Amino acid sequence: MxxxxxxxxxxxxxxxxxxxxxxxxxxxxxxxxxxxxxxxxxxxxxxxxxxxxxxxxxxxxxxxxxxxxxxxxxxxxxxxxxxxxxxxxxxxxxxxxxxxxxxxxxxxxxxxxxxxxxxxxxxxxxxxxxxxxxxxxxxxxxxxxxxxxxxxxxxxxxxxxxxxxxxxxxxxxxxxxxxxxxxxxxxxxxxxxxxxxxxxxxxxxxxxxxxxxxxxxxxxxxxxxxxxxxxxxxxxxxxxxxxxxxxxxxxxxxxxxxxxxxxxxxxxxxxxxxxxxxxxxxxxxxYPTAVLRGEGAKAVIRCIILGVEQSSIDVGSAIIFSNEGTRAELISRAVATDESKIKMRGNLKSYAKRTKGHLECRGLLLSPLAQAWAYPQLRSISPEADLTHEAAIGKIADEELYYLMSRGLTENEATSMIARGFLDVETPGFPPLLRHEIDKVISTSLKRVL
Amino acid sequence: MSLLEIKGLRVTVDKREIIKGVDLNISKGEIHVLMGPNACGKTSLALAIMGYPTYKITKGELRFKDIDLRKHDITSRARLGLGMAYQSPPEVRGVKLRDILRLIAGSPPWNPTEEKEGIASRYIEKVRLSVDRFLSRDLNLGFSGGERKRSELAQLFAQRPDLMILDEPDSGVDIDSLKLIGKEIDEFQKEEGCAVLIITHHRHILQYLRPNLCHIMYDGRIVDRGDPDCLIPCIESVGYEGFIERLQVCERVKEVEKYG
Known part of the structure; x- marks a missing residue:
C-alpha cells in the first residue's frame, strides 16, 4: 500500500x-x-x-x-x-x-x-x-x-x-x-x-x-x-x-x-x-443473493441490463435453498451495445429436499465491439432437487428482423423493438405503469444508442 | 401498365440458382394464384419480391409501380405498398401483437393509462381472434397454425398494401378458419381494391376469391399459366408430375409440327 x-x-x-x-x-x-x-x-x-x-x-x-x-x-x-x-x-x-x-x-x-x-x-x-x-x-x-x-x-x-x-x-x-x-x-x-x-x-x-x-x-x-x-x-x-x-x-x-x-x-x-x-x-x-430459509419460501430475481458506451457490468444472482419445498427463478437479460462488456452470473445452490429452481441467462449483442458472458451454475446435495438452466448469447436473428422490416419498420425500429421486447420480462405483480415507465426508459436509451 | 412486372428474373441463394427465369405481371386489383409442387421456388419468389437479402437477384427485371425494386430494401418495398403474409412466420419474443399492429397502422405506442386498446383490437377482431387473449401475446409465440395465419392477416390488413402476397394462408387450417380467412381476404380485397398473389396447394380457398389467372411453377420456372378453372382441376387429376409430362409431350408435338 x-x-x-x-x-x-x-x-x-x-x-x-x-x-x-x-x-x-x-x-x-x-x-x-x-x-x-x-x-x-x-x-x-x-x-x-x-x-x-x-x-x-x-x-x-x-x-x-x-x-x-x-x-x-x-x-x-x-x-x-x-x-x-x-x-x-x-x-x-x-x-x-x-x-x-x-x-x-x-x-x-x-x-x-x-x-x-x-x-x-x-x-x-x-x-x-x-x-x-x-x-x-x-x-x-x-x-x-x-x-x-x-x-x-x-x-x-x-x-x-x-x-x-x-x-x-x-x-x-x-x-x-x-x-x-x-x-x-x-x-x-x-x-x-x-x-x-x-x-x-x-x-x-x-x-x-x-x-x-x-x-x-x-x-x-x-x-x-x-x-x-x-x-x-x-x-x-x-x-x-x-x-x-x-x-x-x-x-x-x-x-x-x-x-x-x-x-x-x-x-x-x-x-x-x-x-x-x-x-x-x-x-x-x-450479486444479489436470497437465502430461502423457511419452508415453501419463494424468490424471483430478474436482472435487466442495457450495456452502453464502455460499461463493464458484472451482474449475477444467487439463491440458497436451505429448506424444503423452496422455489426460485433467476432471469438475466442483457443487451450489449457500443463497447460494453456484460457478464451474467447465476447460481442455484440446493441444500434441501423438494426444491425447484430455474436459471436463465440471455444476452443480445447489438454491436460488433460489445461482449457478453454467461456463467450459469447449479449445485445440489439433494437428489430431490430440481434445478435447471438455460443460457444463450447471440445477435438478433435475421429472420425476425426481416419479418418486422417487411411490415414497413426500418432496421433500427425493428432492432429497437426486438431489443425492448427482449428486456421486457413479464413480471407478475409488477405494476403495469412501472413496467411501462421502465419500457419507456429502455426505449429512450436504445434510441440514443442505435 | 402492370402493378408488378417481373421479366426474366433469376434468383440465387448461397450461389444455388432457385428462380431460373420467371416472367409475371400483375395489374391493379387482379388476383393471381401461384401453384406448384413443394420446393419449386414459390416462397423464394415471394421473398425475392419482398427483398430478402439472402435471395440475390442475378438477372432480370423486378418493377413495382414502375419503380425498380432492386434498389430498395425490405422496408422501403413494404412502404411502397408490398405486403406479405408468411407461411410460417418467426416467433418474436417480447414483441406484442398489439405493439406491432399499432406501429404498422401508424398509431403511437400503447400507453397503459389508455382505457381503450384502439386500432390494434380492431384488426384483431377483424380476423376473429380474441382481443383479450391476443393483444398482449408475444408475436407468434405459441400460436396455433390457424392463429398464426389470422395474425398474419391482421398485420397485413393494418398495413393496407397495394399488393398482398399470401404464402399458403390456408395450410394447416381447419375448415371453419379456412372459410373465415377466405371471406376476410375477399372482403378486404374488394374494399381496398388491392392486387393479390396467393400461393396455395388447394382450391378450397379460391372458392372465396375468384382469381383471374393461375401460374404453375416447376423447378424455378413458370411452366404454364391460364384460367384457374381449367388448370386446377387438371393438376388435381394428374398431379404436377403428370402435368409436366403432358406439357413436355405438347412441346414435342409442337416441335414436330414446326420442323416436321
Whole structure:
C-alpha cells in the first residue's frame, strides 16, 4: 500500500472517529472493526472481491459529500434531476406512490408520505409502515444490532468492509405484521459531488404477512460524471410476507457501482427483485443473493441490463435453498451495445429436499465491439432437487428482423423493438405503469444508442 | 401498365440458382394464384419480391409501380405498398401483437393509462381472434397454425398494401378458419381494391376469391399459366408430375409440327 492510501485512510479514520460518536457502542465497535478489516485488505492485498474489476477505492472520498438543504417537494429538483429521477422509476408527482425518500450525497433532503397513502394505508394502520433515516433508526431501535451486517458480514470482501466502516446515510423501512403497502415506496439516491463515494445502508424488515414494494433509483446528475456508489441492502422477509425490490441504476461513464443486496426469506414468503441497469458506468458489479430459509419460501430475481458506451457490468444472482419445498427463478437479460462488456452470473445452490429452481441467462449483442458472458451454475446435495438452466448469447436473428422490416419498420425500429421486447420480462405483480415507465426508459436509451 | 412486372428474373441463394427465369405481371386489383409442387421456388419468389437479402437477384427485371425494386430494401418495398403474409412466420419474443399492429397502422405506442386498446383490437377482431387473449401475446409465440395465419392477416390488413402476397394462408387450417380467412381476404380485397398473389396447394380457398389467372411453377420456372378453372382441376387429376409430362409431350408435338 502506498503512502497516499495510508494518508487517506488516516484522514478518514480521524473524520469517522468524530462522526461515529453519535452511534450506540455496538455500532461504533462494528464500524471501527470494519475499518481495521478494510485496512487489512488494502495492506495485505487480499483478493478484493470474487467478481467484478478491482479499482482504487481511496480515489473516492466518503467524507466530501456536500450538505444539501431540505426540499419541500420533489418539484424543487432541477429539470435535469427530475428527468433523471424519472428515468429510474421515480415519480416526481408521487402519483401512485406510498411515499418518497430522497438522499442527495449523504443528506436526506426529502422524506414524505403521499396524501393518498395517508388516506388509505395510514388511516388504517398509523404505525403500519416506518420509514426513517437508518442513522436515526439505530439510535431508536436497539434490536437492530441483531440484524446489522447479519446477511453481509463485514469481512466478506474489501467492498463490504469499506461500506461497513465508512457508510453514511441510508434508509430503514419497517412494515408491521399483516400490513399491506399496496403502492410502491420510492427511495432515490443522488450523487451530486464529483469523486464522492456514496455508501448508504438499507435495512428492510417485512413482518409476517405484510407486503411491500420498494423502488430504489440510484443516480447522478449531469455535471457529476465520476464517483462511487456502494450500498449494502439487507432485507428480511417474514413468514408469508411479500417484498418486491426494484432497483434501477443510471450513473455516469466514470462511475463505479457496487451494490450488495441480500435477503432472508422465511416460511411461505416471497421475495421478488428487479435489478435494472440502464445508464453508462465504468463498472457495475452486483450479486444479489436470497437465502430461502423457511419452508415453501419463494424468490424471483430478474436482472435487466442495457450495456452502453464502455460499461463493464458484472451482474449475477444467487439463491440458497436451505429448506424444503423452496422455489426460485433467476432471469438475466442483457443487451450489449457500443463497447460494453456484460457478464451474467447465476447460481442455484440446493441444500434441501423438494426444491425447484430455474436459471436463465440471455444476452443480445447489438454491436460488433460489445461482449457478453454467461456463467450459469447449479449445485445440489439433494437428489430431490430440481434445478435447471438455460443460457444463450447471440445477435438478433435475421429472420425476425426481416419479418418486422417487411411490415414497413426500418432496421433500427425493428432492432429497437426486438431489443425492448427482449428486456421486457413479464413480471407478475409488477405494476403495469412501472413496467411501462421502465419500457419507456429502455426505449429512450436504445434510441440514443442505435 | 402492370402493378408488378417481373421479366426474366433469376434468383440465387448461397450461389444455388432457385428462380431460373420467371416472367409475371400483375395489374391493379387482379388476383393471381401461384401453384406448384413443394420446393419449386414459390416462397423464394415471394421473398425475392419482398427483398430478402439472402435471395440475390442475378438477372432480370423486378418493377413495382414502375419503380425498380432492386434498389430498395425490405422496408422501403413494404412502404411502397408490398405486403406479405408468411407461411410460417418467426416467433418474436417480447414483441406484442398489439405493439406491432399499432406501429404498422401508424398509431403511437400503447400507453397503459389508455382505457381503450384502439386500432390494434380492431384488426384483431377483424380476423376473429380474441382481443383479450391476443393483444398482449408475444408475436407468434405459441400460436396455433390457424392463429398464426389470422395474425398474419391482421398485420397485413393494418398495413393496407397495394399488393398482398399470401404464402399458403390456408395450410394447416381447419375448415371453419379456412372459410373465415377466405371471406376476410375477399372482403378486404374488394374494399381496398388491392392486387393479390396467393400461393396455395388447394382450391378450397379460391372458392372465396375468384382469381383471374393461375401460374404453375416447376423447378424455378413458370411452366404454364391460364384460367384457374381449367388448370386446377387438371393438376388435381394428374398431379404436377403428370402435368409436366403432358406439357413436355405438347412441346414435342409442337416441335414436330414446326420442323416436321
Amino acid at each position: 502506498d503512502e497516499r492510501k495510508r494518508e487517506v485512510i488516516r484522514e478518514l479514520g480521524n473524520v469517522y472517529e468524530e462522526y461515529d460518536k453519535k452511534f450506540p457502542a455496538w455500532l461504533k465497535k462494528s464500524r471501527s472493526l470494519a475499518r481495521e478489516i478494510y485496512l487489512d485488505y488494502e495492506e495485505r492485498g487480499f483478493p478484493a472481491c470474487r467478481f467484478g474489476v478491482d479499482f482504487d477505492l481511496l480515489a473516492y472520498r466518503p467524507d466530501i459529500g456536500k450538505e444539501h438543504p431540505p426540499r419541500r417537494s420533489l418539484d424543487e429538483l432541477s429539470e435535469d434531476m427530475k428527468r433523471r429521477a424519472e428515468s429510474a422509476g421515480q415519480s416526481i408527482s408521487e402519483h401512485d406512490r406510498t411515499g418518497t425518500r430522497l438522499q442527495e450525497d449523504a443528506t436526506t433532503t426529502y422524506l414524505s408520505v403521499t396524501s393518498k397513502a395517508k388516506q388509505t394505508l395510514f388511516s388504517r394502520y398509523p404505525d403500519g409502515l416506518i420509514v426513517e433515516d437508518i442513522e436515526d433508526a439505530v439510535l431508536g431501535y436497539s434490536w437492530i444490532e441483531k440484524l446489522w451486517s447479519h446477511i453481509y458480514p463485514i469481512n466478506l470482501d474489501k467492498y463490504t468492509a469499506y461500506n461497513a466502516g465508512y457508510s453514511r446515510g441510508g434508509v430503514f423501512v419497517w412494515v408491521k405484521q399483516g400490513v399491506k403497502v399496496e403502492l410502491p415506496l420510492q427511495i432515490c439516491f443522488f450523487v451530486e459531488t464529483q469523486m464522492y463515494a456514496q455508501l448508504p445502508r438499507i435495512l428492510v424488515i417485512a413482518e409476517p404477512h405484510s407486503r411491500l414494494h420498494l423502488i430504489s433509483g440510484c443516480l447522478t446528475q449531469s455535471g457529476c460524471n465520476a464517483g462511487l456508489h456502494g450500498c449494502i441492502t439487507e432485507i428480511y422477509v417474514g413468514e408469508g410476507a411479500e417484498v418486491t425490490y426494484s432497483m434501477i441504476h443510471n450513473f455516469g461513464p466514470e462511475f463505479h457501482v457496487r451494490p450488495k443486496i441480500g435477503a432472508i426469506v422465511e416460511k411461505d414468503a416471497t421475495y421478488i427483485e428487479n435489478l435494472i441497469i440502464i445508464g453508462p458506468c465504468k463498472s457495475d458489479q452486483a
